[in-house]
Amino acid sequence: MKLFLGIMVAILVGLLIGIITAFQAISTGWGVDVQQNNGWRIHKNLADPQLSVYAKAYLVNSGHLPLPQDQALYFFTYVDSAGQALEANCQYTLEGDDMDAFWWSVSLHNVDFKQFENSSRRYSFNMSNIIRKSDGRYDIAISAAVKQGNWLPLNQTAAQDNARFMMSLRLYGIDKKMIEDIEQLTLPILVNRGCI
Numbered sequence: 001m002k003l004f005l006g007i008m009v010a011i012l013v014g015l016l017i018g019i020i021t022a023f024q025a026i027s028t029g030w031g032v033d034v035q036q037n038n039g040w041r042i043h044k045n046l047a048d049p050q051l052s053v054y055a056k057a058y059l060v061n062s063g064h065l066p067l068p069q070d071q072a073l074y075f076f077t078y079v080d081s082a083g084q085a086l087e088a089n090c091q092y093t094l095e096g097d098d099m100d101a102f103w104w105s106v107s108l109h110n111v112d113f114k115q116f117e118n119s120s121r122r123y124s125f126n127m128s129n130i131i132r133k134s135d136g137r138y139d140i141a142i143s144a145a146v147k148q149g150n151w152l153p154l155n156q157t158a159a160q161d162n163a164r165f166m167m168s169l170r171l172y173g174i175d176k177k178m179i180e181d182i183e184q185l186t187l188p189i190l191v192n193r194g195c196i
Contacts, residue, residue, distance in 0.1 A: 144156050
């Protein structure tokens with residue numbers, strides 16, 4: 001009887017560990033291969049048919065269907081350039097230049113990768129609608145306070161609640177050499193300009 005109970009406990013513990021780790025992998029992308037560049041992260045080729053079952057489940061759960069990395073790169077960040085978490089009670093500036101891509105966009109999201117709701121209904125800028133400085137570079141203000149020019153608004157409730165958020169950078173029609181040097185690319189920097 002003790003042997004039977006021991007086996008049942010071992011099976012139940014194994015099932016519990018399996019369920020917890022599967023949930024963690026599916027809900028957070030834990031175990032998916034990631035590269036980093038100045039706070040920006042990129043999942044290694046999520047469109048690869050050889051992906052693990054957990055990575056495939058993570059994609060299904062996230063609702064995204066990425067293109068292969070020889071066609072597009074999808075970067076995301078939860079931190080500023082100093083490595084601090086992005087918080088809605090802070091003001092940020094995203095500083096960047098055009099990327100070597102046919103088209104690019106930068107977007108604001110909540111931590112679940114959904115649109116970060118705001119009253120202006122402005123969620124992103126792209127290479128076609130961004131206002132550039134005289135040298136061709138751009139700055140995007142990210143804050144709950146209204147800003148002139150390129151501004152991605154954080155909503156006031158999120159700022160009061162000190163909610164966290166994330167940014168994404170999408171590059172389409174890329175030069176294939178970019179894939180080999182992801183960690184060497186010059187990506188936009190996200191500077192914290194102060195918190196309230």
